[in-house]
Amino acid sequence: xxxxxxxxxxxxxxxxxxxxxxxxxxxxxxxxxxxxxxxxxxxxxxxxxxxxxxxxxxxxxxxxxxxxxxxxxxxxxxxxxxxxxxxxxxxxxxxxxxxxxxxxxxxxxxxxxxxxxxxxxxxxxxxxxxxxxxxxxxxxxxxxxxxxxxxxxxxxxxxxxxxxxxxxxxxxxxxxxxxxxxxxxxxxxxxxxxxxxxxxxxxxxxxxxxxxxxxxxxxxxxxxxxxxxxxxxxxxxxxxxxxxxxxxxxxxxxxxxxxxxxxxxxxxxxxxxxxxxxxxxxxxxxxxxxxxxxxxxxxxxxxxxxxxxxxxxxxxxxxxxxxxxxxxxxxxxxxxxxxxxxxxxxxxxxxxxxxxxxxxxxxxxxxxxxxxxxxxxxxxxxxxxxx
Numbered sequence: 001x002x003x004x005x006x007x008x009x010x011x012x013x014x015x016x017x018x019x020x021x022x023x024x025x026x027x028x029x030x031x032x033x034x035x036x037x038x039x040x041x042x043x044x045x046x047x048x049x050x051x052x053x054x055x056x057x058x059x060x061x062x063x064x065x066x067x068x069x070x071x072x073x074x075x076x077x078x079x080x081x082x083x084x085x086x087x088x089x090x091x092x093x094x095x096x097x098x099x100x101x102x103x104x105x106x107x108x109x110x111x112x113x114x115x116x117x118x119x120x121x122x123x124x125x126x127x128x129x130x131x132x133x134x135x136x137x138x139x140x141x142x143x144x145x146x147x148x149x150x151x152x153x154x155x156x157x158x159x160x161x162x163x164x165x166x167x168x169x170x171x172x173x174x175x176x177x178x179x180x181x182x183x184x185x186x187x188x189x190x191x192x193x194x195x196x197x198x199x200x201x202x203x204x205x206x207x208x209x210x211x212x213x214x215x216x217x218x219x220x221x222x223x224x225x226x227x228x229x230x231x232x233x234x235x236x237x238x239x240x241x242x243x244x245x246x247x248x249x250x251x252x253x254x255x256x257x258x259x260x261x262x263x264x265x266x267x268x269x270x271x272x273x274x275x276x277x278x279x280x281x282x283x284x285x286x287x288x289x290x291x292x293x294x295x296x297x298x299x300x301x302x303x304x305x306x307x308x309x310x311x312x313x314x315x316x317x318x319x320x321x322x323x324x325x326x327x328x329x330x331x332x333x334x335x336x337x338x339x340x341x342x343x344x345x346x347x348x349x350x351x352x353x354x355x356x357x358x359x360x361x362x363x364x365x366x367x368x369x370x371x372x373x374x375x376x377x378x379x380x381x382x383x384x385x386x387x
Contacts (some may be wrong), residue, residue, distance in 0.1 A: 001027050001099065003059045003289065006052050006090065008045055009358060011330055013323070014366035017041045018296045019085075020330075020356050021048065023093035025061060027104065031096030032356045033089035034298035035267035040082055041366060042181040047086045061094040062101075064273055072270070084245040084270050091271030092302045092352070099351030106305040106352055110276055118307035118345060119315045121149035122295065124322035130156065132176035137178035149213070151185035152177055155203070160196050164205060171206055178210045186213040186315075189236075193217035193243070197229045206233040214239040214261055214290075228258035229260060239263055242292035246270070253287050261314060265292040266306065267299050275306055275324030283312040293317040296324060297334035300344075300371045301352040304335055308346050329360045 002212050004024050011018040013370050016036050018137050026150045037044050055070045057204040071087045072079045079087070099106045107113050122142045128134045135152075154173035156166055180188060189212035191200060200218035207215075214237040218230045221243050231238045239261035242249055245268050253259055279289045290318055291303045297320050307313045318337060320328065328334065335344050347353045 001025050001029070001061060001097075001196045003056055003061055006048065006056060006093075007354065008048060009044070009361045010041060010366040011136070011327055011361050011364045012370050013327065013364070014367065015323070016226060017366050018327075019044055019089065020296075020361065021089040021093055022171060023056075023090060024356075025097060027101075027125060029100050031093035031098075031100065031300070031351065032298055032354070033092030033096070033220065033267075033271070034295055035085040035089050036295035036299065037082075039087065043082050044085055047082050048089075049089070051086055051096035056090060061097040063096050064091055064098075064271075066176045067091070068096065068270060068274065075117070079244045079246060081268060084322045085162065085268050088269065088271040088274075089266050091273065092298075093268070095272050095302075095305070096351040097217050103350050105346075106272065106302075106347055107308040107346070110272070110309040113346060114311050115308060115313075116346045117338075117341070118304055118313065119149065119343050120147060120318045120324065120337045121151055121186065121315050122147045123151045125150060126152055126317040127322075132172045135173050136180045138175040139177045143185060145321065146337055146342045148184070150177075150189065151188035151317070152189050153190035153192055153217070155191065155194070158199075160227055160361065161199050162195070163189070164342050167203065167206060172212050174207060183211075185209065188213050188216060188239075190216045193220045195219055197226045197233075200230045201233045204230070204236055206234065210226050212236055216240065216263070217242070223254050224252055224258050231258050231260075235263055240289065240354050242268075244269070247274050247281075250278060250281070252283065253310070254287075257285070259287065259291050261288045263290055263292045263293060266303050267295050272306055276310065279306065279312060288312050288314040290314040291316060294319050294323075296320065297331035298352065298354055298356065300335050301331075301333075302353045304344055305352065307344075315329060327364050330357055331355070331356055333380075340363060 009020040020032045059067050095106045125142050128138050154170040191345045217240045219226045238259035240259045242261040264275050269275050293303050
């Protein structure tokens with residue numbers, strides 16, 4: 001079997017563009033992969049066009065390791081976000097092809113399942129009026145859907161610092177959310193890498209009474225010494241990793257022990273197998289894995305193949321129930337959260353178990369997407385249900 005060509009399909013939403021890639025073969029089997037870019041979609045498409053000519057066309061889709069190696073190192077450049085994301089969509093599609101050709105799910109090809117379910121946590125649910133009352137109501141709706149975990153960034157436009165008044169308001173928001181979801185649901189605390197170590201430590205202590213499951217990106221991720229400083233001063237687990245795009249670049253994070261939970265993005269780290277390798281290394285350092293997943297349903301399906309086979313897999317982020325109401329029809333067979341236990345249940349469907357509806361995708365053309373969660377008035381421009 002050989003790859004004959006690839007086709008790209010960009011699905012636009014107001015705040016991000018989803019890039020789907022179909023990999024076609026000479027035996028008529030087509031696989032699909034996905035990534036999500038913020039402001040770099042055209043650059044990704046340009047890279048994929050060149051990579052198709054230089055590395056992809058004529059390759060054996062079963063030889064995933066070789067194809068990734070050539071795409072990563074074959075042009076003698078340093079692989080950054082764009083290259084690793086391009087690798088990820090093609091690599092994921094190749095796993096999909098392999099599973100379909102052999103009639104088995106991808107998780108079976110990765111060594112077999114260690115669990116029959118993966119817990120989900122909701123994100124994207126709080127694009128509503130930024131008041132305790134509105135957040136309480138929105139959080140209740142999350143629990144009513146069956147979720148037993150959710151994530152929130154309550155810090156408004158804070159950057160590096162957060163003054164006393166803003167801190168009190170952030171506390172009022174998270175207090176409302178905790179009251180809405182009860183004591184048993186997990187509550188993840190997002191900081192988006194915006195604060196100085198001192199501010200992050202102070203805020204973590206303010207939030208501690210509400211029992212956050214983790215503190216995510218408390219300070220800019222480029223400085224691991226700053227991250228370690230925070231980790232040493234707080235009692236909460238620290239999570240990070242979504243903005244690291246090469247498995248090798250996690251080495252210093254392992255050595256410093258500055259995080260407890262790693263959040264690689266399958267769509268940016270080079271795909272399923274690269275992320276599985278990272279998870280195995282994390283296991284040897286007693287770290288958990290909870291992938292960053294703010295893409296569409298194909299990325300969710302790919303991340304779940306990893307989750308079903310990974311002993312140290314904690315939980316999977318899920319946006320598709322909240323940010324993607326309009327575009328759900330783009331992916332057939334999209335994974336769904338069970339309304340009873342808040343988990344994704346294992347599927348035996350071949351490959352990733354999903355299919356891209358090209359005609360439906362064409363209904364949502366690429367947009368000049370804008371993501372500025374902390375700008376004043378963002379909630380008014382993006383009221384709930386208008387995404």
